[in-house]
Amino acid sequence: MISEKMNAALNGQINKEMYSAYLYMSMSAHCSNVGLDGFANWFMVQYQEEMTHAMKLYNYVNDQGEKVVLEAIEKPPTDFGTLLEMFEATLGHEQFITKSINDLVYLATEERDYATQIFLQWYVTEQIEEEGNDNEIIAKLKLIGNDGNGLFILDRELATRVFVPPVKKE
Ligand code: OFO
Numbered sequence: 001m002i003s004e005k006m007n008a009a010l011n012g013q014i015n016k017e018m019y020s021a022y023l024y025m026s027m028s029a030h031c032s033n034v035g036l037d038g039f040a041n042w043f044m045v046q047y048q049e050e051m052t053h054a055m056k057l058y059n060y061v062n063d064q065g066e067k068v069v070l071e072a073i074e075k076p077p078t079d080f081g082t083l084l085e086m087f088e089a090t091l092g093h094e095q096f097i098t099k100s101i102n103d104l105v106y107l108a109t110e111e112r113d114y115a116t117q118i119f120l121q122w123y124v125t126e127q128i129e130e131e132g133n134d135n136e137i138i139a140k141l142k143l144i145g146n147d148g149n150g151l152f153i154l155d156r157e158l159a160t161r162v163f164v165p166p167v168k169k170e
Pocket of ligand 1: 017050094127130
């Protein structure tokens with residue numbers, strides 16, 4: 001059982017995760033368009049991860065006997081500036097998501113909703129990884145600067161990223 005307020009907040013988070021997926025898909029399309037297939041792959045894996053974040057919430061709301069209400073997904077940008085600017089925007093978006101997860105944890109704590117608190121722990125941990133990945137790529141892009149060879153190597157490295165589906169519950 002979860003409160004109406006919590007249900008509305010979790011539904012709002014589903015929309016944010018769907019937007020995250022849409023945003024990263026748009027970034028992937030942009031990278032493909034400029035011939036950076038490794039970067040495109042990295043963002044497409046990110047898109048897949050975001051879809052699992054949304055679905056995990058979707059299943060939780062269903063499991064709690066509440067209704068999932070899907071809202072419109074905002075149109076993402078299509079131009080992202082330099083690669084560094086694109087990853088800084090990615091990090092900024094993840095920081096926004098981290099704040100949103102923290103707000104949900106706060107609400108769950110306020111409501112003494114222990115089940116949702118435990119459920120949200122996965123997202124708290126995931127956000128550390130999400131921000132960490134972005135920080136790592138930003139650092140590399142800063143080191144590379146305008147070096148085409150460095151960019152070529154990083155593109156090849158990002159081409160190796162594979163989507164690993166989260167372990168399903170029994
Ligand atoms: Fe990128 O972690 Fe979900 O939104």
